[in-house]
Amino acid sequence: MDVPLWAWAAVLAVILVMLAVDLFAHRDAHVVSVREAATWSAIWVSLGLAFGGVVSWAYGAQAGGEYLAGYLIEKSLAVDNVFVFALIFTYFAVPREYQHRVLFYGVLGALVFRAVFIAAGSVLISSFAWILYVFGAFLVVTGWKMFVHRDGETDLSRNRVLAWARRRIPSTEDYHGQRFWVRQGGRWVATPLFFVLVMVETTDIIFAVDSIPAIFAVTQEPFLVFTSNAFAILGLRAMYFLLADLIERFVHLKAGLAAILVFVGVKMLLLDVYKIPIWLSLGVIALCLAVSVGLSLWQTRPGARDAVAADAAGSEREVDRA
Template identity: 40%
Template sequence: MSETPTAFMVATFVVLAAFFVVDLFVIGRKPHVPSTAECVRHIAFFVVMALVFGALMWAVAGSGPAIEFYSGWLTEYSLSVDNLFVFVIIMSNFAVPKIMQKYVLSVGITVALILRGCFILVGSAIITRFTWVFFLFGAFLIVTAVKLVAGGDDDEEYHENGLIRALRRVMRITDEYDGTHLRTVRDGVPFWTPLVVVFLAIGTTDVLFAFDSIPAIFGLTKDPFIVFTSNVFALLGLQQLYFLLGALLDRLVYLPVGLSVVLAFIGVKLILEALHGNTLPFINGGRHLDWVPEVPTWLSLAVIVVAIGGAAVASIVRTRSVEGAAK
């Protein structure tokens, strides 16, 4: 059960809903290319709001839930930065006009948030009834961490998923955009514009990333409220990060290494928790493994900060050394 007061959770949902409404229907109503200053202001605002929210969590629910939120938010935010590589490829693949990209990201991320909410509810129900699923989550995160370190071409080319391919078979979709309209008319024949496919591509692709991020955050907290708010705060600043980082994404060369450390650590943490909380007939005579250590949340937060911060600093140092050598 959540330690957070119900009134605080209700107020949080109202405020977060207001953030999305303002971002989507007020700021995002007029498609435009945000300036660097606008991006910095928005990112700073959402980061400060996340820090304030964590402080409020500390005040109303205690240090434990607050540290869980900060750990989850940092993890989700870091994974979201990695997701931006794919967003760039999707925008290029569908030739989305730059002036419309902010609007596309706003709608796509909103769709992703709704789908993630469903995923979180299902995941919470599963781990409540079957704690052994942490073995699967932990193993999955460790395998993902190994793949990140090994590298690969997964982010270099975008492939439409089955849902979008099926959509193209049953719907008349034109190759030309018509502003922010989802429907248009060509020679008297109604067509869907590519926007409907782009929205689904952004939303469903982000949900695919949830198969990494949701198990990761469930390794830091079992509270669905903290899981959901961590995801929301990470997604709120994502579209501004897209424009601010842009061409700088390829400079974060060590980000996959930092993320792999975080995912591997959380994977091990999940397996240790599963060992501690389950009875295994082939180990210790079927008795609880109370001697298995539990990783404290503060240690998780420290590992996340050091791994991601170290990867960022190392990337900056390497970039500067390469640029210096090229002169």
């Protein structure tokens, strides 16, 4: 793909304008309602899909399919971020009206870090073609570990980055609105919201280590890797507020995400043996996501857990009688 500089500039301009609009719309601290989150989610998804249409129109169906596959991978893996964000906000007892501001700057930082990672990945791939096999093996191992440890819990109190930041940075224990820093006793000190932001940024860097190689599995075009990543990440805040109250229902999501990582890892390992068509990649990714989400919602539907518990109790009574 021959992408001119003006196209890069235009994409960055659209991203910056949309971020400015989002920041202006949420300039006052307030609790983001489900309806508001759904509206913004629809806007971000529509924008991401519309850009995919532009890519298809300008560079053909193959490029459009690669963008869409990358977008879908990042969007599905971003759901996993929602779990961790909810855990972080709960651990720090962050008031709901302050959460959007943290996520806004978290996404802003994520875009910068992703751009750096993508540039580094592109240089590595162009210089060392065999690095694709390393990425593929890494994704397979990561997917397997995610599946094995899908029910594990994260203990933030033992997080080394958080412990280091708290030791080195003077802070206050009280929230001061949406501020990350306040002046006390003649010096600047960090509020708890700053440490929340540190954890959000750290989490996103960790997730980027998985998602960036995964997108390189479907396309090695830097423009498609960055744009699919960026447009998926832009809707992360709205996705969080839309799904935050439902995360406990996605009991099989990690298994689906693990399957996606293993699939794209295998796809990368087979590059010189068989190139899996982009339409097949899209189908497998969508199927893994749909099955894991659908099965989760079905299993956790109202009354389903009570029925399972009743069946289990009935089985225990039958065993006792025997």
